[in-house]
Amino acid sequence: MSIPVLAQVYDEVRRLSIAGSSVACGDFRLKKLIPPLQKAGEKAPVFAKVAEAVSGVVDSDEKSAPAALLSLSTLINAILYTQGETGAEGKLEPIKLVGEGITPKRSPASLLKTVAAAMTNTGSGRLEIIQESLERNPFPDPRLLGPAIDALDGSYYEVCDFVEAKVLPQYGKSIVPLIVEKFDHKGGAGDARRLSLLHRVDPKGADKYVRYALKDGSKEVKIVAIAKLRDPEDVTFLIEQSAAKAADVREAAFLALAEIGSDEAAATLAEGIRKPRNHQALKAAKLGKHPAVLAAVLEEAEKALADLLATKPKDKNLDARSDRLRALLTALEERSDKKTEKLLLGMYEQREAISKLEGSTTYHANGLSILRCMATCSKKTRDQLIANHESYDEFGLDVAIDAAMRQEKPKEIYELFHGYLVAAKNLKKGKGSAKAASKAETVSTALINNSAVVDMLYDYAPDDRRVVELDPRWLDLAIETEDLQLVIEIARPKHQGAQDYLETHAQKYLKGKSESYEMIEILQALIRIEHPQATEYLTQAMKKKVKYGVSYYSGVFSRLIGNLPKSAIPQLEACLAEMDEADADRYIVAVADLKNRA
Structure with a gap:
């Protein structure tokens, strides 16, 4: 039996059943199906029965519509169930399995909905939501696969790139067919991400798509394809691309040559480094490990230094020469060989003269470039850098702290830099207080940035976090x-001083008339150090009326609830019972998730 028209009737009946029988009377979509049903009824009486039932629904009124719709629904379901085709003709073939099967995870529906919306909607804060969700491990879940793939074509590149690099690779090779299905080697940024993703999850299988892109791909896709080439056989092609008109194509080619590292690749990169305005080669030089690349960078750095020192402060070439020296110093970062060490120590002795030749830059950019390079070089350069920390401004001090954290023990770091915090307190109202406060803030910020604590709200930590x-x-x-x-940031459990200090500030902010981000941070710290009153202060903050940003603060407090122990549930439920229904609804899901947590 041919049943397309019956399938249409079924779809319309389902639509009306959801909308309600009150809207079925005179429905024009059902009305259009009556003539073809009557015509089919000339050969098969069952179609005439359906046409009669459809007419009954169309001609009904509000009182008779429910019964008419139920009658039609029963009839059409019975026909389709008994007469509908449930298979397909042809020989059965086993489905080829790509990767491992993916089964749904036991993630709360609220989490899945929030993450799916963050990957596909627009607006601020979406990246933080996706990053924060990784701690709750919702991936790989087939229910989030569609939104994640759609995110590759989004308008906010940071979300798109994060999903491509951190989310979709968790699904493994099983998503290859879905990615290939939409991949267009002549497409835009979304297709460039698809090619990058294919190479992440299946490098061998992605090779043919890389070749397609290299042959006649769009600029965006071609750049990704070039960046994936690591076969020495591709060096000739990469050398050609290193002379392309598009700067980003040249950069991708030089980066690939730097990582291949063969003699021919290194010679081409070294040649590019020696060209004064080849910024793309200098960016790639940092990755080059070949002796020829290092020799070219050192040679050019010595020339750049000599040229800069020979330049007068008002010379029109000062900016260009200063920029080149800094670019070459960047290429020398993380190198610990003796030649680099010698060059940097020599520059350090001349840093005062070098710093006077800044051009239009500010904050002693040249001198800071030397210090940053020394911090990543060798113990000898770091020792020299750290020994003179008191002579630096706050920017140089920050580099000295970084150098110390790379090699010194916790005790030595404290002995070296704790005096800046003491000095800022003692000079609070005296001469030089602004400078002392700035240096104290530098020390404090460095400690915070290198601490082990992860934010409870946005707990994604960068891969390179030290x-x-x-x-x-x-x-x-x-x-x-x-x-x-x-x-x-550094409060720890069972430290009475920290507990008392944070409790005092929590009480102060709760008594205030407005909310503050400091209060949110204090609540995090109280929860983290297992303060006995942490739940009490959180519930007080939840009950406090907020004139602005209600949705924001309720979202924040909901995330904090997820970090409480399960023993906090009775207190939280009591708090919700005292709230207005609309306010309590904001936290019900968070409390339920805490209750159901394993």
Whole structure:
């Protein structure tokens, strides 16, 4: 039996059943199906029965519509169930399995909905939501695969790139057919991400698509394809592309040559480094490990230094020469060979003269470039850098702290830099207080940025984040100098001073008339150090009326609820019982998730 028209009737009946029988009377979509049903009824009486039932629905009124719609629904379901085709003709073939099967995870529906919306909607804060969700491990879930693939074509590139690099690779090779299905080697940024993703999950299988893109792909896709070439056989092609008109194509070619590292590839990169305005080659030079590349960078750095020192302060070429020296120093970062070490120590002795030749830049950019390079070079360069930390401004001090954290023990780091916090407190109202405060803030920020604590709200940590163990005395000093941000960051359980200090500030902010981000950070710290009153202060913050940003603060507090122990559930439920229904609804899901947590 041919049933397309019956399938249409079924779809319309389902639509009306969802909308309600009150809208079925005179429905024009059903009415259009009556003539073809009557015509089919001339050969098969069952179609005439259906046409009669459809007419009954169309001609009904509000009182008779429910019964008419139910009668039609029963009839059409019975016909399709007994007469509909449930298979396909032809020989059965086993389906080829690509990768491993993906089964749904036991993630709360609220989490899946929030993450799916963040990947496909527009607006600010979406990247943070996706990053934060990784801690709750919702991927790989087939229910989120569609939104994740759609995110590759989004308008906010940071979300698109994050999904391509961190989310979709979790699905493995099983998503290859879905990615290939939409891949267009002449497409735009979304297709460039698809090619990059294919190479991540299936490098061998992606090779043919890389070749397609290299042959006649769009600029965006071609750049990704070039960046994936690592076969020495491709060096000739990469050398050709290193002379392309498009700067980003040249950069991709030089980066690939730097990583291949063959003699021919290194010679081409070295030649590019020696060209004064070849910024793309200098960017790739940092990755080059071949001796020829290092020799070219050192040679050009010595020339650039000599040219800069020979330049007068008002010379029109000063900016260009200063920029070139800094670019070459960047290419020398993370190199610990003796020649680089010698060059940097020599530059350090001349840094005062070098810093005077900044051109239009500010903040002693040349001198800072030397310091940053020394911090990543060798113990000898770092020792020299650290020994003179008191002579630097706040920017140089930041580099010296970084150098110390790379090699010194926690005790030595404290002995070297704790005096800046003490000095800022003692000079609070005296001469030089602004400078002292700036240096103290530099030290405090460096400690915070290198601590082991991960934000409970946006707990995605960059891959290159360096965690440094801190001397316990920093916490006591932070309390003594009233550095609230540092106390929040490095507070630890069972430290009575930290508990009292944070509790005092929590009470202060709760008594205030408005909310503040400091209160949110204090609540995080109280929860993290397992303060006995952490749940109490959180519930007080939840009950406090917020004039602006209600949705924002309720979202924040919901995330904090997820970090509480399950023993907090009775107190949270009591809090919700005291709230207005609309306010309580904002936290019900978070409390339920906490209750159901394994």
